[in-house]
Amino acid sequence: IAGITQAPTSQILAAGRRMTLRCTQDMRHNAMYWYRQDLGLGLRLIHYSNTAGTTGKGEVPDGYSVSRANTDDFPLTLASAVPSQTSVYFCASSNSRTDTQYFGPGTRLTVL
């Protein structure tokens, strides 16, 4: 069982470019999440999805969009990247509100 995979592992991106971070889980979890991790700020929720076909905004959604066409995939798109979006991005999934959230290995994104 692979769990959660994220791609790419790292990326350097010019400001203004569009970028999609990929996330795939093989645990058939209903819920999926995107977080960004910044030094001194911990992890902050960007967007979430309770089930395929539905998405919601987290704490810091501006500049990001997501889709959930099926159970396994939850891509995060930066339509026009800005330097403040330089961060490490983690995808996670869980099966219920009491369940453990399982995290992917992260994508390190640098926007210049």
Place this chain on the structure above:
Amino acid sequence: AQSVTQLDSQVPVFEEAPVELRCNYSSSVSVYLFWYVQYPNQGLQLLLKYLSGSTLVKGINGFEAEFNKSQTSFHLRKPSVHISDTAEYFCAVSGANTGFQKLVFGTGTRLLVSP
């Protein structure tokens, strides 16, 4: 809404010494509480969680935490740490009344274990 405070950004400790990492939360509703660990260049892993019942929760790798509702705390403890426990530890809270698990994380505590 919920919030979490981890007052200690870094905790240095010698190997085999006990350690306590502090976590306080704020919430107007009942909560679920979690501790996650992040080893260098990795994602987060669950150490333990409190959902209900016994206030003393035991997790993996010899860690335990105690839920104290009156003090709104969920401190993490280990009686004897190892070098391999060097990592960043995150406390997180989720409102028990939400339809899904919306975790709010603290800013993290870096545990540095030296020989």
